[in-house]
Amino acid sequence: MTEQRFTPDAYRQQLQEKTQRIDTLFADSEIPTPEVYTSSPTGFRMRAEFKIWHEGDESFYAMYRQGEYKTPYRIDDFPQGHESINRLMPALLTEINACETIRRKLFQVEFLTTLSGEALVTLIYHKKLDDVWQDKAEIIRERLGVSMIGRSRKQKRVLGQDFVTESLQVDGREYRYQQIESSFTQPNAQVCEKMLAWAVANTRQCGGDLVELYCGNGNFTLPLAANFERVMATELAKSSVHSARYNMQLNGVNNIDIARMSSEEFSQALDKVREFRRLKDIDLDSFNFTTIFVDPPRAGLDPHTTAITQRYDTIVYVSCNPETLHRDLKVIAATHQVEAFALFDQFPFTHHIECGAILKRRV
Ligand SMILES: C[S@@+](CC[C@H](N)C(=O)[O-])C[C@H]1O[C@@H](n2cnc3c(N)ncnc32)[C@H](O)[C@@H]1O
Numbered sequence: 553m554t555e556q557r558f559t560p561d562a563y564r565q566q567l568q569e570k571t572q573r574i575d576t577l578f579a580d581s582e583i584p585t586p587e588v589y590t591s592s593p594t595g596f597r598m599r600a601e602f603k604i605w606h607e608g609d610e611s612f613y614a615m616y617r618q619g620e621y622k623t624p625y626r627i628d629d630f631p632q633g634h635e636s637i638n639r640l641m642p643a644l645l646t647e648i649n650a651c652e653t654i655r656r657k658l659f660q661v662e663f664l665t666t667l668s669g670e671a672l673v674t675l676i677y678h679k680k681l682d683d684v685w686q687d688k689a690e691i692i693r694e695r696l697g698v699s700m701i702g703r704s705r706k707q708k709r710v711l712g713q714d715f716v717t718e719s720l721q722v723d724g725r726e727y728r729y730q731q732i733e734s735s736f737t738q739p740n741a742q743v744c745e746k747m748l749a750w751a752v753a754n755t756r757q758c759g760g761d762l763v764e765l766y767c768g769n770g771n772f773t774l775p776l777a778a779n780f781e782r783v784m785a786t787e788l789a790k791s792s793v794h795s796a797r798y799n800m801q802l803n804g805v806n807n808i809d810i811a812r813m814s815s816e817e818f819s820q821a822l823d824k825v826r827e828f829r830r831l832k833d834i835d836l837d838s839f840n841f842t843t844i845f846v847d848p849p850r851a852g853l854d855p856h857t858t859a860i861t862q863r864y865d866t867i868v869y870v871s872c873n874p875e876t877l878h879r880d881l882k883v884i885a886a887t888h889q890v891e892a893f894a895l896f897d898q899f900p901f902t903h904h905i906e907c908g909a910i911l912k913r914r915v
Contacts, residue, residue, distance in 0.1 A: 558631040558901070563593035567897055570905045574895060577878055582885065583893045583909070589746040591897045594631045595638075596740045598718075601662045602627055604648070611648055611655055613641065632901065634741075636665040640696060644673060647692045654688055664733055667741050670716040671698040672733055681709050701733055715795070717802075722748040722775040729769055730798050735791045736768050740898045747896050747908065748775050751845070751868055754892055754910045755779045758866050760842030765815045765857065770796035772845060772870070774805050783808040784839055786818045809834050815848070815857045822860065842866060852876025855883075862887045867911040872898070877907050888913050 571588060603624050605614040614624035630637060640663060648655050657679035664672040673696070675689070681702045690711055693700040699712030708714075715732045722745060731737045738744040752775050755762070760781060767773045767785035769792050777783045785808055787793050793812040800808055811830050813821070820826045822836060844861050846853065847870040853861065858880050861867045867888055871877035881890065888911035896906040 558594045560593055563591075563900060566901055570897070570903070571895060573903075574874055574905065574907070577874055578893075581878065581881055581890070583881075583890045586893045586895045586907075587750075589743060589750070589894060589896045591740055591743050591900045593900060595634050596742065596900060597630075597632045597637070598634050598665050598667070598741050599663065599737070599739050600630055600633045600637050601660065602630075603660055604658045606655075609649075611645070611658070613645065613661065633663070634665045634667075636669060636671050637663045640665075640671060640673065640698065643696055644692070647695070651688055651692070653685055654692065662733075664716055664731065664737075666716045666718040666731070668717070668719045670718075671696075672701065672713070672716050673698050674701040674703060674733055677702065677704040680704055681707055685709075686711070720745050720748065723752050723778075725775070725778075727774050728799070728802050729771065729774075730795045730802065731769060732791050732795055735789060735795065738771060738898065740900075743896050743898045743906070744771070747870065747898075747906065748772060750894055750896075750908060751776060751870070752779060755843060755845075755866065755868060758843045761839045762843045762845060763839070763841045763864070764845040765818060766847045766849070767796055767810065768792045768847070770799040770808070770810075772847065773808055773810075774799060774803050776845060777805050777808050780843070781807065782839060784834070784836070784841070785810045786813045786815065788812070788814045815846075816854060819856050819860050843868065846870070848876075850876065853880045858883050865913045867909075869909045869911065871907050871909075872904065874905065874907055877909065881909065881911075884911060 602613040604611050605624055613627040615627055616624045657677045658675055659678055660676040662674040681704050686709055689700055689702055693711045701714055702709040715730050718729045718731050720727050751772055756779055762780040762783045764773055764785040767787045773785045793810055796810050821828050821831055841864055843866040844864045845868045850873040890909050891912050892910040894908040898906040
């Protein structure tokens, strides 16, 4: 991979191709012209994951091309990665190649970094990690100034912390987020800031209370809470719920209730189909929900959750999969119209793009 590919011209061209694809996909839908939020052409990824390939006495970073899982190709630099990743890559590789205890049976390395300069490195092995490994790893982690995790089957050794704390600027305020290793976080922090600002700007006049599904670590929840009296947020992954609660405290935001539930379970709770002990301290009837915010995984919304969204005056739908967004908007269009549509280039130089839609109930 060379710097050549990541020029501003190449960036503009790949983005143009994506916006054209979105125009074509949504040609049969009533959507306004999308606002397009760009990324930097290099240094945009806060996370990266590489295989470690061993050849004789030398080990190097490698990746597989899609569909070719036998022979990986060597990676010497990673222009997409944040500067911390690019600084750490050669330094860590030198350490790996210099120490057989660290190198042997190492098959994957993951980097998680922040705009604020923190880094967490995860080393994944096909061997049991012992105290000798830990002593060697501790020396390396101190030299590199990072936290480090060693993983193997049923084993996790944490040197330092198993999270980083990211700082994002939204609407003139700084929000700090715990981001746990192996939990979901948005990969492109600068584009994430643009998504957060867009969601905040488009819900400023909503009033009342917000219900949010798929809240992750509270990424959108925290800045959106400033626009509402109260927020009810739900998320399936335990570690993300834990971080979302931690992040509320870290940022002094206290008008949010968070419950660990799937969107399917939360629908049942709203309809009083089932009672949930996880909601025993939360009175759902006391909320005055005007607005729903959803940011589902690639599969999009299940039919019942889609129907739930249609109960509210404003729907904010953020999606990492235009195909499922297109499918779900077809259904929601019966009751709501798209007032704003945005493209966020979270994943430059891949065919992926993040979309956001603001829908208002038809009058
Ligand atoms: C695209 S991420 C968005 C997270 C968050 N909004 C953010 O910006 O970081 C989708 C989230 O949905 C969660 N999730 C996946 N399936 C779910 C389900 N059936 N019900 C609730 N949450 C789910 C995942 O754990 C993940 O945190």
